[in-house]
Amino acid sequence: MESSKLLLIAVLYLLGSPIAYAGDSVVCTAGGGQCTGTLKCVTLGADSVCVDQCTVADVATQCGTGATCGDVTDLDGATVKICATAKGCLTDTECKTADATKPICNLYTLQCEAAAVATTTTVASDTTVIDTTTPTTTTTIKQVIITSPPCVDKVVGGPNDCSALASYCTNELYVDLMKEKCPKTCGYCFNNGNLSGSLGTSTCRNALSDCVNKAYLCKSSIYRNFMKTNCAATCGYC
Numbered sequence: 459m460e461s462s463k464l465l466l467i468a469v470l471y472l473l474g475s476p477i478a479y480a481g482d483s484v485v486c487t488a489g490g491g492q493c494t495g496t497l498k499c500v501t502l503g504a505d506s507v508c509v510d511q512c513t514v515a516d517v518a519t520q521c522g523t524g525a526t527c528g529d530v531t532d533l534d535g536a537t538v539k540i541c542a543t544a545k546g547c548l549t550d551t552e553c554k555t556a557d558a559t560k561p562i563c564n565l566y567t568l569q570c571e572a573a574a575v576a577t578t579t580t581v582a583s584d585t586t587v588i589d590t591t592t593p594t595t596t597t598t599i600k601q602v603i604i605t606s607p608p609c610v611d612k613v614v615g616g617p618n619d620c621s622a623l624a625s626y627c628t629n630e631l632y633v634d635l636m637k638e639k640c641p642k643t644c645g646y647c648f649n650n651g652n653l654s655g656s657l658g659t660s661t662c663r664n665a666l667s668d669c670v671n672k673a674y675l676c677k678s679s680i681y682r683n684f685m686k687t688n689c690a691a692t693c694g695y696c
Contacts, residue, residue, distance in 0.1 A: 482549040483508045483565055488533035496678045497565065498540070499533040505545045506533060510565040512541045513679050520566045520617065542568045564617055574618030609647035612639045620644075624692055625673030643694035662696035664689050 486492040486499035486508050493499045493508035500509050512520045512527040521527065521541035532538050547553050547563040553570035554561040560570040611620040620640035626632045627644035637646050645662055666672075669689035675681040676693035686695045 482551075482563065483568060484548060486533070495674055496680070498536070498538045500530055500538070500540060500542075501533065502542055502545045502568070507545050507548065507568065508565075509540050509542045509568060511538050511678075512566050513539065513677075516677065517541060519615065519619070521564075522567065522571075525567070541566055544568070546570060562618065566617070571617065574613055574616040574622075609641050611642045621677060621694060624676055624694060625670055627673075627692055628670050640694075642696075645691035645694065645696050647696065662690050664691045669693075 483497065484492050484507070486506050488499065488506075490499070496511050497508040498511055499506060502509070510520075512525075514527045517525055517527040525541045527539050527541045529537050530540055546567070546569040547556075548568070550561060550563050553563045557570060560572050562571050562573055563569075564571050613620050613623075620643035623636070623640060624643055627636050627640070629636075636644050641647055665688040669685075669692040672685070672689060673692050676685050676689070678685075685693050690696055
């Protein structure tokens, strides 16, 4: 279990681009177009920065225990929900330089935080042997029933869990790691829930070719239905 944790943490540190929320934040201006995707330009104290929108249902995962996801008006005049209260960081590089134990800049809170810790669940396979003897013969029929372990994610909860890392499901550098740690989110499961050897199933696959590049929209309340229809395998909607 300890070696699995070290492997996942090492991979997260080696990635060149931000992991948790698909990009760094930047300073922004009204109508400047600096904020992309689900990021919105809001004022935090004396700073105007791009902040990711939170959802009330997922606020604990996105922003941390005890955080509040509330309405504010962004610099373009729209009402958005955020949980950030002050700018602590804008980039992962900034966080790594300040404190190597907190290398991730959470785009929901703009605060540095530690990388996600993997939780490994081990489920043993059960084998049941049933002996059936036909009364009129001496032939014994043995029926073997094998129950396979379920296909589950091993990194659950926190801002860097499997759903947040979904964009790496089809990255050839990390596909083996994602297959081991995040099979359910990445779609490495058969229809019965057991582990598959390839991405997606015959009934669960991406309809668009650039789903990996749009993975940061999987949890967006605005684009959830669109991503569920067009990027089911990448987003883990299987």
